[in-house]
Amino acid sequence: xxxYVLQRLVIAVLTLLGMSLVIFTLLRLAPxxxxxxxxxxxxxxxxxxxxxxxxxxxxxxPYWVQYLDWLRQIASGDLGKSYRYDLPAWQIIRxxxxxTLELAALSMVFAVALGVPTGVISAVxxxxxxxxxxxxxxxxxxxxxxxxxxMVIILTLVTWLQWIPPLTYVSPAQDLKLHAVQxxxxxxxxxxxxxxxIMRITRSALLEVLREDYIRTAWAKGQGGxxxxxxxxxxxxxxxxxTVIGIEFAFxxxxxxxxxxxxxxxxVARFLVDAILWRDYPIVQNLVMFIAIVVILxxxxxxxxxxxxxxxxxxxx
Amino acid sequence: xxxxxIAALPSxxxxxxxxxxPPATSQTPRHGGTLNLMLRExxxxxxxxxxxxxxxxxxxxxxxxxxxxxxxxxxxxESVDTIIGELxxxxxxxxxxxxxxxxxxxxxxxxxxxxxxxxxxxxxxDMLREAADAPAKLRINPRKDWYANIEAVEAADPHTVVFRLxxxxxxxxxxxxxxxxxxxxxxxxxxxxxxxxxxxxxxxLKEWRKGEYVEFVRNPDYFVKGRPYLDGLKYLIIAERGxxxxxxxAGKLDVAFPGETTKTAAEQLKKAVPQLxxxxxxxxxxxxxIMNVKKPPFDNPKVRLAVSHAIDRRALVQAVHQGGAVxxxxxxxxxWGFWGLGEKDLPGxxxxxxxxxxxxxxxxxxxxxxxxxPDKPLKVEMVTRAIAIYVDxxxxxxxxxxxxxxxxxxxxxxxxxxxxxxxxxxxQIGANLTGIGPDDPDANFYENYxxxxxRNYSQYCSEQVGKMIDQQSQELDPKKRVELVYAIQKKLEAxxxxxxxxxxxxxxxxxxxxxxxxPHQSIYNFxxxxxxxxxx
Numbered sequence: 001x002x003x004y005v006l007q008r009l010v011i012a013v014l015t016l017l018g019m020s021l022v023i024f025t026l027l028r029l030a031p032x033x034x035x036x037x038x039x040x041x042x043x044x045x046x047x048x049x050x051x052x053x054x055x056x057x058x059x060x061x062p063y064w065v066q067y068l069d070w071l072r073q074i075a076s077g078d079l080g081k082s083y084r085y086d087l088p089a090w091q092i093i094r095x096x097x098x099x100t101l102e103l104a105a106l107s108m109v110f111a112v113a114l115g116v117p118t119g120v121i122s123a124v125x126x127x128x129x130x131x132x133x134x135x136x137x138x139x140x141x142x143x144x145x146x147x148x149x150x151m152v153i154i155l156t157l158v159t160w161l162q163w164i165p166p167l168t169y170v171s172p173a174q175d176l177k178l179h180a181v182q183x184x185x186x187x188x189x190x191x192x193x194x195x196x197x198i199m200r201i202t203r204s205a206l207l208e209v210l211r212e213d214y215i216r217t218a219w220a221k222g223q224g225g226x227x228x229x230x231x232x233x234x235x236x237x238x239x240x241x242x243t244v245i246g247i248e249f250a251f252x253x254x255x256x257x258x259x260x261x262x263x264x265x266x267x268v269a270r271f272l273v274d275a276i277l278w279r280d281y282p283i284v285q286n287l288v289m290f291i292a293i294v295v296i297l298x299x300x301x302x303x304x305x306x307x308x309x310x311x312x313x314x315x316x317x
Numbered sequence: 318x319x320x321x322x323i324a325a326l327p328s329x330x331x332x333x334x335x336x337x338x339p340p341a342t343s344q345t346p347r348h349g350g351t352l353n354l355m356l357r358e359x360x361x362x363x364x365x366x367x368x369x370x371x372x373x374x375x376x377x378x379x380x381x382x383x384x385x386x387x388x389x390x391x392x393x394x395e396s397v398d399t400i401i402g403e404l405x406x407x408x409x410x411x412x413x414x415x416x417x418x419x420x421x422x423x424x425x426x427x428x429x430x431x432x433x434x435x436x437x438x439x440x441x442x443d444m445l446r447e448a449a450d451a452p453a454k455l456r457i458n459p460r461k462d463w464y465a466n467i468e469a470v471e472a473a474d475p476h477t478v479v480f481r482l483x484x485x486x487x488x489x490x491x492x493x494x495x496x497x498x499x500x501x502x503x504x505x506x507x508x509x510x511x512x513x514x515x516x517x518x519x520x521x522l523k524e525w526r527k528g529e530y531v532e533f534v535r536n537p538d539y540f541v542k543g544r545p546y547l548d549g550l551k552y553l554i555i556a557e558r559g560x561x562x563x564x565x566x567a568g569k570l571d572v573a574f575p576g577e578t579t580k581t582a583a584e585q586l587k588k589a590v591p592q593l594x595x596x597x598x599x600x601x602x603x604x605x606x607i608m609n610v611k612k613p614p615f616d617n618p619k620v621r622l623a624v625s626h627a628i629d630r631r632a633l634v635q636a637v638h639q640g641g642a643v644x645x646x647x648x649x650x651x652x653w654g655f656w657g658l659g660e661k662d663l664p665g666x667x668x669x670x671x672x673x674x675x676x677x678x679x680x681x682x683x684x685x686x687x688x689x690x691p692d693k694p695l696k697v698e699m700v701t702r703a704i705a706i707y708v709d710x711x712x713x714x715x716x717x718x719x720x721x722x723x724x725x726x727x728x729x730x731x732x733x734x735x736x737x738x739x740x741x742x743x744x745q746i747g748a749n750l751t752g753i754g755p756d757d758p759d760a761n762f763y764e765n766y767x768x769x770x771x772r773n774y775s776q777y778c779s780e781q782v783g784k785m786i787d788q789q790s791q792e793l794d795p796k797k798r799v800e801l802v803y804a805i806q807k808k809l810e811a812x813x814x815x816x817x818x819x820x821x822x823x824x825x826x827x828x829x830x831x832x833x834x835x836p837h838q839s840i841y842n843f844x845x846x847x848x849x850x851x852x853x
Contacts, residue, residue, distance in 0.1 A: 032733025040732055041361060042459035043370045044771035045740040053456060084361060085527060086511045092527055151559050158563045159589070167553050167564055168529050261557045266529045270556065274359065274528070279733060 001307075008303070012296045016289065020074075023288045024067050027281055033059060034083040034279045057083055059281070070285060080282035084275070089282040093268070097290070099169060100256060100267035103190070104294075106183055107252055110191030111198055112245065116234075118195075119202025119241075124229060126207060134199065141196025147258035150189040154262065167264045186263040190255050194248045201244045205237035212236075238309050246302035250295040344832075350851035351549040352831065355561055355574040359528055359554055363511035366499055367445060370459045372752070372840050375496045376575060377531050377552040379844035380545075381428075381516035382499030385419050385438065385478075386490060388755075388842050393598070395756055395837050396655050397487070397795075400494045404433065404517065414485035414793060421476040425540045427502050428514070428521045435472035440503035442470045442480070453507050460754075462763050462770060463492045485791045487798075488759035495755040496841045519545035519847040529554060539847075546833075546850035565826065566590055571851075573826040575840035576600045580641030583824030596825045599653035601839040602752040603645070604633075604710050604818040607774045609742050614695055619687040621813035624746070625667035626680035627721040628714055632673065634819050637709050642819040644669070646806040647761060649820050654756045654838050656802050657820070666810045680721040694722045700738065701748040703729035710818070711748035739774040749774065754841045758802045762786045766814060777814040 035053045039045040054060040058069075073080050079089040115138075122134040157163050165182050172179045209215060210233055218228045253269065260270035268287055275283040306313045356377055362368055364378040385405040388395040402408070405419040425433040443451040446464035466489065469481040482489065492498060501507060505515045514522040517540070520533035531552040535545055553570065555561045562582060564570045566589050578586070583595050606624060608615035615621050630644045643650055646666065650657035663669040670676045689695045701711040708729060715725045725746065730738055738744055753761045763786065764770055768778035782805060789801035810816065825836040830853040837843040 030733075031731060032737070036733045036737050038362065038368075038457055040736045041369045041371045041374070042457045043736060044459060045737045046457075046771065049457060056456075084359075086362075086508070095526075096528075151557075154560060154563050158567045162567055164560075164563050164567045164569060167555060167560075167569055168526070262560055264553075264555050264557065264560055266526075271528055274556070277732070278361070 005300075005304075008300050012300070015296060016292055019292045020071065020285070020289060021067070023285055024063075024070065027276075027279070027284060028063055030276075030279070032279060034281070035059075037278050070282075074286075074289070079286045082280055082283050084278045084280045084283070089286055092271075092283060093286060093290070096266060096268045096271050096287075099265055100253075100260070100269055101294075103183055103186055103256060103260070103265065103267060104249070104252055106187035107190040107194065107256075108245070108249055110187050111194035111248065111252075113195075114191070115195035115198025116202050116241065119199040120206060120229065120234060122199065122203045123206035123210065135203075138196040138199040141192045142200075144193065145258075146190045146193055146255045147262050149192060150186060150259050150262035153185055153189060165263060169266050182263075182265070186259045186265060189262075190252060190259050193255070194252060197248060198241060198244060202237065202241050205240045206233055209233045209237040235309060239306060242302055242305050242309065246299050249298045253291050253294065346546050346832065346848075346850045347852065348543075348546050348850070349548055350853055351551060352547055352571045352846075352849070352851060353569060354550060354552045354572040355565065355570045355577065356531070356552045356554045357558075357561065357574050357577060358556060360525070360531060363525070364514035364516075364522070365507070365510040366497060367441075367501065367507070368455055368457045368459070368511070370497075370752075372575060375841050376844045378514065379496050379499075379518070380520035380533055380550055380846045381514040381518045381522055383425075383517045383845075384493060384495075384498050385421075385500065386494045387845065388494045388837060390843055390845055390848050391833060391835055393835055393837060394652075394655060395491075395494075395839060395842060397491060400490060404438070404500055408490075410487070414487050414791075415482050417480040417482070417489060419478045419480075421478065422540055423476055425517050426538050427504075427517055428536065429502075429505075431502070431504055433500075433502075433517050434475040435478045436475070437500055437503045438478045439470045439472045441499075441501045442467065444501070444507065446470075452503070455507055460492075460497060462767070463498075463760065465763075484787075485793065486759070487793060488757050488790055491755050491757040492760055494842070495760070495839070496844055497754045519845065520547075520550055523549070541847065545847050547846065550846060562586065565593075568828065571828050571831050572834065575825060575836065575844075576602065576821075576823045578824040578826050579638070580822070580824060581639050583826065586826060592829050594827050594829050594831075596836050597822050598825050598836040599649050599756075599838040600752070600821045600823045601649055601654070601754075601756055601841070602750055603647075603649075603820045604637075604642070605749050605751055606714065606816045606818065607739065607744075607747045607749045608813070608815075609745055609775065610778075611742055611776050612745060614687070614697065615745060617687050618812070619683045620689075620695065622667055623680040623683035623687070623721060624718065624723065625810070625813040625816040626676045626683065627723070628668055628717045628816065628818060629673040629676065630668055630818050633710070633713050633717075637713050638819065638821065641824070642821045644818075645820045646810050646817055647765070647815070648758060648802065648806060649753075649756055649838060653820060653822065656756065656758055656799065658803060658806050662803065662807075666807060667813060668810075668816065677721055684722050689722055691722050694724050696724045696726075697745045698728050699725040699746050699748060700728045700730050700744045702735045702750075703731050707748060707750060710750075714748055714818075740771050742774070742776055747774070752841075754839060756839050758786075758798075758805070759790050762789075762805065766809060775815050777812070779808075779812065779814075782808055782812075782814075 035050050082089050082092050085092055118134050122131045125131045154164055165185055166178055170178045170182050215233055218232050256269035257273055260267040272287045358373050360374050360377055364381055366375055366378050383403045386400050387403045389399045389401045392399040404421055406422045408419045410417055421435055427433055440452060444453045444455060446467050447461055466482050466486045467480055468483045471479045473479055502515050519536055519539050521536045523532040523534045525531045533550040535548050565573055586593055587595060608621050610616055634642045646658045648654055648657040651659045668676055699711055699715055701707040711727055715727060718725050764772045767773055768783055785805050789798050792798040792801055827834055830851055832850050832852055833848040
């Protein structure tokens with residue numbers, strides 16, 4: 001197990017290195033740079049002034065020098081300076097991290113809490129009215145983009161209650177109740193789509209397991225429905241569900257971009273889009289690396305869970 | 318008392334009660350309260366007004382600063398007659414408008430406690446005009462042209478400053494009254510305004526939480542006694558348009574962003590919240606067509622003129638802006654602006670005939686003279702910025718051009734590439750938007766039509782027009798100047814220098830408890846907030 005985890009961590013470092021190269025290259029391939037944007041707000045461009053600013057920001061150097069400089073900065077724990085804000089990148093990024101992590105975690109909790117039980121009910125009550133209702137409910141979730149659902153939630157609240165959630169970040173220390181409201185609604189918008197997918201996978205995996213011989217044996221032994229379904233069947237049906245949860249988590253981070261924008265949450269995802277538009281390389285590069293680390297860790301966690309859920313899974317040396 | 322007198326009695330009582338009644342208490346300014354104001358994007362670059370040309374910076378940064386002079390915030394229409402002193406207590410033109418002397422207020426302090434003197438004024442304007450001995454240099458200086466006529470800025474004593482001009486320029490005062498002309502502190506590096514704000518203004522910066530909000534608190538040492546009325550201002554950055562509207566509707570925002578509310582949006586808001594106060598006002602932003610006069614086919618005046626004849630401006634106003642814009646030439650038309658040609662002056666200019674079919678026929682005739690026929694149409698690439706308001710306008714124009722035998726394909730250019738491309742002249746024809754700071758001919762003509770100006774994207778250069786621009790700038794008789802400005806506008810449209818399609822109208826929206834926030838005909842000049850109070 002230790003060897004396996006170590007192997008995975010080495011692979012993770014190599015993956016991150018590859019990611020760093022990809023994001024660095026893609027950013028430079030995109031037309032324009034921060035200096036063009038700065039001039040854009042002024043409505044003109046002066047080639048000599050442009051050259052001076054490029055030199056000031058260090059983006060006139062060869063790409064490979066800039067890349068190695070970035071890696072050196074990461075290794076020394078320095079994330080560089082935001083071009084746009086003229087401040088250390090870490091100072092900009094640090095307050096964003098807890099917002100996105102909390103929203104992602106809450107969305108996932110919501111998705112699992114809604115998706116797994118409804119999937120089980122739907123499988124157990126296959127082809128009944130309840131099954132059809134739950135399947136329609138899940139199909140609706142898959143069909144609705146998170147930003148659209150978010151906007152519908154906001155417009156409904158405004159129209160009916162003349163109220164919308166806070167527009168600036170409320171920390172739990174400031175007001176726990178308001179903080180919960182601020183995060184629950186976007187978590188609902190994001191988590192609904194994921195819950196729909198989890199529900200459908202749970203249902204199909206469980207239906208497959210319910211037809212296995214050992215389940216028939218459990219019923220024949222006279223075990224109660226709750227024990228058969230939740231202990232024997234669901235545990236064996238969970239591997240594909242866990243896999244989907246891992247994949248969904250990676251997608252979910254992408255989905256947060258629009259949800260954070262709609263609910264005006266100051267998180268990583270919303271800032272990332274802004275930083276890309278401004279070609280603020282230090283911010284974009286480091287935020288993408290952060291997202292990559294989260295996704296890699298989530299996948300590692302999923303792989304570890306396989307062994308916990310299914311004793312037959314063994315981690316090779 | 319006869320019957321007629323008896324009948325008139327109730328009216329008389331009502332009239333007397335109106336005349337004799339004390340003013341409604343709600344109209345007496347009150348101190349206190351904080352306003353929440355809308356921002357649609359982050360401030361970039363911070364509070365450095367002199368390094369940018371966007372309302373997204375000017376609007377939230379203005380309360381921190383003061384100018385020498387400012388357009389009276391309580392008067393809707395800006396003109397030389399509505400200019401009031403700010404840091405300058407009074408001013409005087411001397412030597413036939415060649416010297417402008419400012420007598421500065423005494424006892425004014427910067428937000429960090431240092432005293433304001435003439436040194437700060439000299440520092441700011443030497444930096445802006447890029448004087449050889451300027452003690453500081455801006456990273457980007459978009460309005461250098463505004464100050465090109467200043468030969469020297471002299472600090473005669475700590476409270477007197479003299480602007481010496483190369484030639485008479487009454488308009489200089491109007492440019493100095495714009496929100497784009499604050500005075501910076503000489504003891505603070507200009508770069509520091511990108512991350513903070515040390516001004517003399519009515520509000521002091523409390524906190525700028527990146528991507529979230531900018532918060533100001535009342536400046537207790539403000540030099541105008543009893544001002545500002547408000548305890549604070551909070552500008553909330555909301556990137557999503559739908560969320561901004563919802564926040565305004567729910568009362569989480571007291572004031573909309575200038576230039577934000579279209580006619581359609583205003584109608585929806587009014588329906589949802591009838592008590593909202595919505596004021597139609599000019600944005601001082603126009604839709605226009607830029608044609609590269611240095612490159613074929615638009616180096617041919619006939620082709621340029623054909624384009625101008627082909628576009629039905631009135632149809633564009635209805636189709637693209639749902640009536641939320643007005644037609645006009647290169648300066649905002651009356652009554653929305655002060656200098657522009659009105660509806661009655663437009664017929665006779667390309668694109669303004671009563672029957673659009675007549676204009677199309679003229680365009681086709683010009684195209685034929687230039688060698689293009691329906692069998693041999695002109696094929697061009699039209700560029701525009703990849704933003705919905707640009708693309709909508711460009712799509713309409715392309716359709717109009719097709720009707721006269723010009724087949725244009727649309728190329729959308731990302732914001733980062735738009736101005737570099739336009740400045741380089743790396744295009745044939747483009748659909749563009751132009752915002753103008755103060756509603757003043759000098760600020761507009763030199764910037765957008767001056768030979769060699771980096772914002773003269775069409776690269777149109779006419780010696781005759783150049784002379785006319787200089788002449789109006791030096792004209793001391795206001796009536797004669799207006800006549801000259803009208804003539805220039807007609808000439809520019811007749812030359813199809815940069816055909817103007819329409820002027821956008823904003824529907825500036827506030828909640829009824831917001832008092833004394835009067836929108837002006839230029840969105841860049843009324844954000845000081847000194848006189849604004851809350852009746853909540």
